[in-house]
Amino acid sequence: MATKAKKKAKSAKPKRVSAVRRESKGGGPERDLLARLKAGAVICAEGYVFELERRGYLQAGAFVPEVLFEHPEVVEQLHLDFVHAGSDVTQALTYYVHREKLRVIGREKDLAPMNRAALRIAKGVARKTGTLFAGDLCNTNIYDPTDARALKEVERIFDEQVGWAVEAGVDYFVAETLGWVGEAELALKAIKRASKAPTVVTFAMHQETILRDGFTPGDACRRLEQAGADVVGLNCHRGPATMMPLIRDIRRAVKCHVAALPVPYRTSTQQPSFMSLTDPCCGNRRAFPVGLDPFMATRSEIFDFGREAFALEVRYLGVCCGAGPHHIRALAESLGRHPPASRYSVDMSKHAFFGTDKLIREIQTQYRDKA
Numbered sequence: 333m334a335t336k337a338k339k340k341a342k343s344a345k346p347k348r349v350s351a352v353r354r355e356s357k358g359g360g361p362e363r364d365l366l367a368r369l370k371a372g373a374v375i376c377a378e379g380y381v382f383e384l385e386r387r388g389y390l391q392a393g394a395f396v397p398e399v400l401f402e403h404p405e406v407v408e409q410l411h412l413d414f415v416h417a418g419s420d421v422t423q424a425l426t427y428y429v430h431r432e433k434l435r436v437i438g439r440e441k442d443l444a445p446m447n448r449a450a451l452r453i454a455k456g457v458a459r460k461t462g463t464l465f466a467g468d469l470c471n472t473n474i475y476d477p478t479d480a481r482a483l484k485e486v487e488r489i490f491d492e493q494v495g496w497a498v499e500a501g502v503d504y505f506v507a508e509t510l511g512w513v514g515e516a517e518l519a520l521k522a523i524k525r526a527s528k529a530p531t532v533v534t535f536a537m538h539q540e541t542i543l544r545d546g547f548t549p550g551d552a553c554r555r556l557e558q559a560g561a562d563v564v565g566l567n568c569h570r571g572p573a574t575m576m577p578l579i580r581d582i583r584r585a586v587k588c589h590v591a592a593l594p595v596p597y598r599t600s601t602q603q604p605s606f607m608s609l610t611d612p613c614c615g616n617r618r619a620f621p622v623g624l625d626p627f628m629a630t631r632s633e634i635f636d637f638g639r640e641a642f643a644l645e646v647r648y649l650g651v652c653c654g655a656g657p658h659h660i661r662a663l664a665e666s667l668g669r670h671p672p673a674s675r676y677s678v679d680m681s682k683h684a685f686f687g688t689d690k691l692i693r694e695i696q697t698q699y700r701d702k703a
């Protein structure tokens with residue numbers, strides 16, 4: 333009886349998707365983003381450049397992942413770590429591997445091989461782990477609606493990166509961290525010119541609650557939905573606390589799937605973006621990008637974010653810059669999942685002072701309040 337009741341309680345929990353360990357066989361439903369979203373949440377770990385910076389393989393500032401050439405094995409391991417922690421997606425690290433960023437660091441000639449390296453590494457992990465293989469476009473930093481030459485260059489940047497992603501056979505596209513509706517529309521058009529694969533478009537909101545061309549997040553996402561994006565929403569810049577109110581507006585504004593991938597930092601009404609955070613411990617200096625540690629969200633804050641977002645019918649979930657595998661595991665667990673990394677999720681019952689196990693000696697538990 334007890335086992336039966338237990339079984340029943342278990343099945344009432346959010347559906348457990350074992351995609352992470354499923355072997356991928358050609359272009360079946362396991363490689364179909366929209367089928368997966370129909371069945372439940374899709375977790376996409378990203379924010380790779382911040383994690384690689386922390387691990388000592390990428391320079392903060394330009395944030396270009398030269399590590400793709402210098403230590404490809406580190407990028408592969410990072411993808412594997414995120415899948416182990418519960419990511420359903422392996423997204424190619426082509427963020428900031430576009431012509432403009434490589435020009436800024438003087439490596440424009442490495443554009444094609446660096447994109448291909450990122451795609452090859454991600455594809456290898458995706459196919460090995462049965463995760464979705466995503467191509468990635470991002471903010472160009474040169475978009476200017478009044479500059480025809482800049483617009484042409486933005487188009488070129490998107491066309492180039494879409495081309496390499498199509499060549500690699502991505503399962504779907506992500507266009508992310510966009511601050512302008514116009515730039516997002518150019519990214520979506522470039523994808524649609526070359527591919528029929530599903531597309532996720534996410535905007536990044538700075539301190540203002542409007543995009544740089546004046547649209548509210550809800551209006552911006554509705555425009556992209558109408559232009560054919562399959563999933564719309566927000567990524568980066570804002571922590572869960574200051575992203576969620578905007579996500580609610582977006583959920584009301586569109587019919588399609590919604591994405592929410594905040595940064596794992598404690599942003600506030602006064603300092604709503606991670607670039608605006610100042611640290612009172614250090615003369616109120618700007619904490620971005622390498623002094624953000626005191627603002628880091630805990631696992632339980634990310635767990636709460638996942639619960640709240642999924643309850644709102646926001647199904648494309650992730651954590652952006654600053655995310656470590658522990659955040660992704662907390663997000664997966666908030667959906668009732670048990671990725672392989674959950675084997676090591678916290679269990680204090682055998683802790684030397686706080687444990688409740690009968691083998692923990694009283695001489696230790698009595699000292700608890702002084703520990």
Ligand SMILES: [Zn+2]
Pocket residue numbers: 379509567568569595652653
């Ligand atoms: Zn980010």
